[in-house]
Amino acid sequence: MAGKPLTKPRKKASQERSRATVDALVEATARILVKEGFDKASTNRIAEVAGVSVGSLYQYFPSKEALVVAVIGRHNHSTMQLVRSVLSEVADQPIEHAIPRIVAVAIRAHRIDPKLHRVLTEQIPRTGQLENVEAFNREYFTLFREYLANRRGDLRPVDLDLAAYVCVTSIEALAHNAVLRSTRLTDQEAEALVDEASRMIVEYLSR
Template sequence: MEATARILVKEGFDKASTNRIAEKAGVSIGSLYQYFPSKEALVIAVIERHTRELMQVARAALAEVATLPVEQAVRRLVAAAIAAHRVDPRLHRVLSEQIPRTGRLGEIEIFNREFYALFRAYLENHRNELRSVDLELAAFMCVTAIEALTHTAVLYRPEMLSDDGAEALVDEATRLVTRYLR
């Protein structure tokens, strides 16, 4: 999977082949086919791994902020989303392009639903800090805003993920979400 990820980042999906991946991984093509019947299966495995890693970051961040006031919690969640997207932004970009091609949009939806539910539970526990708002809608709005901002930075504004840029992005996204909630 590491070889697949590196080739996708360096050369793109169309230039990747099972032969190149096997060569880069240092395994025979026969061994590769024992576990992955095609290039698409390898890409799906990389997408699944990447999604699991992102969800682990999201779960850990939400557990960490469970008792924090809204503004502090949102700041940490935005910072965690940016940190997760900074891990391998080029891979994230390539995988984002490949998800529709592989038919794995459902997995992203599962990730989103779980994150919305976790964030909604946080909001429920901090209702006294919020304006009167539909918590389902608020969770959707906040999670979507945070994900859209960080995801778009990865895809189109990678300079915003530099240390200085990330700090400004955290500040502004925190302001956006907390003002919406209050």
């Protein structure tokens, strides 16, 4: 309709708008999930909260599931961020040093957005695409296994896969339950937990 050939800026502008819409939708989904629970999170409601029409919602997400997957992804992403960074930090440290840090981070990770974490964990049916909530654990496992392999010398002889499974599963569960159980986990309690869990893991791995 216009004259001169439009160039990137315009396109970029629209890309930016798209980006904003997508973000708004994911954000809205997360917010509703936290504040009203999974079954209040209808697509219409999400669109409304995002300030967008349902039609637009479906422009960017092919289904409600996709939206929830995005929320999970975003949440897992920030969680993994933390995990990855400790694991690379402690990569060359002995387990006595490393494990407490790892455990502490696990708890911190679960505290990022505990309410969202709870909803994601408790209210969302692990069905279809949503089964992949556990993708997170797989990566965690891989990273942790790498760490162990790297510190092999410190360890008693172990089946790395098995050991990693045992450690990751325990750490995750301890952090998860601790945070979910008492919405108000005090710092003291958290510290005590870190100590205990670390002691258990360290002893378990040590020769």
